[in-house]
Amino acid sequence: MLSQLRSAIVMMALFTVLTGVVYPLAITGVSQLAFAERANGSMIERNGVTVGSSLIGQNFTSERYFHGRPSATVGYDPSDATKTVDAPYNAANSAGSNLGPTSKKLVDRVNAAIEGEFAAGRIDVVAADAVTTSGSGLDPHISPQFALAQIPALAKARGLGEDRLRLLVEEHTEGRLMGVIGEPRVNVLLLNIALDALK
Incomplete structure (x- = not known):
């Protein structure tokens, strides 16, 4: 039982490092080398x-x-956070009107x-x-x-x-x-x- 728990913890730590650190860094590095302008938002x-x-x-x-x-995007109403107001091209709240x-x-x-x-x-x-x-x-x-x-x-x-x-x-x-x-x-x-x- 203890050996299985140890194996599970080791595998969880290994995959956390692989999928949470190594893979994102590798993909970021490749995108920065191959498509730097696009990877940085096409500014x-x-x-x-x-x-x-x-x-x-x-x-x-x-x-x-x-x-x-x-543009159908909206933002929070500054006078009432429970409501929204039109905020054209609000990149933080991308959405269509769904009409x-x-x-x-x-x-x-x-x-x-x-x-x-x-x-x-x-x-x-x-x-x-x-x-x-x-x-x-x-x-x-x-x-x-x-x-x-x-x-x-x-x-x-x-x-x-x-x-x-x-x-x-x-x-x-x-x-x-x-x-x-x-x-x-x-x-x-x-x-x-x-x-x-x-x-």
Whole structure:
């Protein structure tokens, strides 16, 4: 009995060290050597300052920038910790809205978003991703259609030519993976950084 207990304790200690220390360190070392940028969060720097990650969207609200798709993430209400409030692109609380296509709340929210986009004069054609959230609530990409639809308002706000902005969107449009997987997309943060670099 004592020898079996000793064997069990030795095996538990051995596997704790192997799976809890050695394996994580080995995987971390390999990822740092082979994929350092991705392993460290795909951070983007501008003038020596980290401005975000290419993997997580940001809530651009200024008329001088391209806007991302709506985000359904929430955060705790500072005045009442038992409640939540909208907190777009809250990476600590990734979640979709979980509203189905027959949900009245979803239909009302999408209709309000459509009316808001038209009322603001930002777009004249509504792309689906302009008024719907992604599954994670953190998607950093928008469709080229949504980016192109924002150009007239952005050109007016920045005093730039629409053709120049159209070319910028085309330059930053990522194609399908291996030509077949996914949809063409534009990373909003990278696009806005390039927009700021325009003279």
